[in-house]
Amino acid sequence: MKMMQWGAAALALGLVHFAVPAEAAGGKTLETVKARGVLNCTGHDGSYLGFAEVDDKGNWKGMDIDLCRAVATAVFGDPAKLKIVPISWAQRWPSLQSGDIDIVIKASGGTLSRDTELGLQFSMSYYLGTTKVMAHKELNLKSLKDAQGGTICIPAGTTIEQQVAAYSPEDRNQA
Template identity: 75%
Template sequence: MKTLKLGAMALVLAMGQFTPAAQAAGGKTLETVKGRGTLLCTGHDGSYLGFAEVDDKGNWRGLDIDLCRAVATAVLGDPSKVTVIPISWAQRWPALQSGEVDLVIKASGATLSRDAELGLQFSLSYYLGTTKIMAHKELGIKSLKEADGGTICIPAGTTQQQQIASYTAKLGIKLEPVLIEKTEELEQAYFSGRCDLYTQWGPVLAIARTAKGKVEEHDILPDVLAVEPEVIVLRQGDDNWVDIANWTLSALWFAEQEGITSKNVDEIRANPPSPEIGKFLGVTPGIGTGLGLGDDWAYNVIRKVGNYAEIFDRNLGAGSPYRMERELTALWNAGGVLYPYLID
């Protein structure tokens, strides 16, 4: 998988009056991606364990990365046709607005200001997580109210800044913020003792203390600062592109719901058990027509990337080092909140 620095990509996309960036920003993202032959997807500017990790050879993996691959497969038929562009939290919106990336899949929440003020649009939520706080066990802190006057590491340029400000104001306490943008540097500051507390998206905290081998040395406090739906973020004004993002997610959930996996999809396609599944797998025409895609797009996604359960398990769940439970990010029929659209 190719990786290209943002500055170089900006230079390429700035050339000419009718550039791919300009076309994408004007509502022709699908046409632009097909013409380019690769999907430009945001990556984290460093590791965000379980969601976006890059090894020393430049290979990316993680839940967010696999969702980029799923969209690329739906559009281009090939999960390798993704260019992952490392972008900071603060620069993800300018990069999207300018057309330098086609979408943002970067553990990003849907908010009113991002919609109404920045002109962004959101997909369905692909992960529902809570914002939590971790504390050094030796401090003996049982809830955030007991941490008045302490220091707290906060990821700069994220919704956690506003969430901690609002929550501490409600509690009537004051904390000294330590704002750091890169996740690795933020975690180093916390684990080295520079901060008493660390606020982050709950899954990131759980993964961080597991990865460090320090589960017994750090407590995740019971306080819940916010419940945040993580979404694919897109530009407003390109409804077809938003539809493609939503139907790609729905395909992952529908396949899981129906027991269709990367291992059995060919067998099921050869003898579909229902008209709905026949249409979903492209045996019966129609699933791609209104989206500007081929009728085999969902079949390709499941065969080459897997259903949502497969993606979750290998990146966050039982098949990963983190062994996280799905919790709310399970399907509706397994105690969670995810559900697919109907295939009719």
């Protein structure tokens, strides 16, 4: 079982890339992490089921948390050398830039503006998701256009927020 966990960590490191400060390419972030003796990685300030959540015993779990452990294992050889820092979506970039966290593993999209304006370094995605809108079946909606005047709940500070705000059924040509 232990070998399987280590194998999964190694596989994750081979397939996964993250958002880190641009200076990380020069090694400053890695030097800081090694000197501190612990990796500060993103958690969530609520519950993000399947990605970053706290179980009934107070332990962090989820895909993002497992990836944080994999990075800690790669750096220190020990997945326990990890501090999970619970932050909101809006806090992830300022926390990374300030050095409060060392790496963002938080289902976040890399964009050109985040690379250039925020000075972050993104790499390949580890999870690809789509933006979906759900409604109660009894509303009998066939498209988002049918939901005029409705409310959509989404996480603030995310690219999903931008995508939904940019989509306006009134402005689209309906064929």
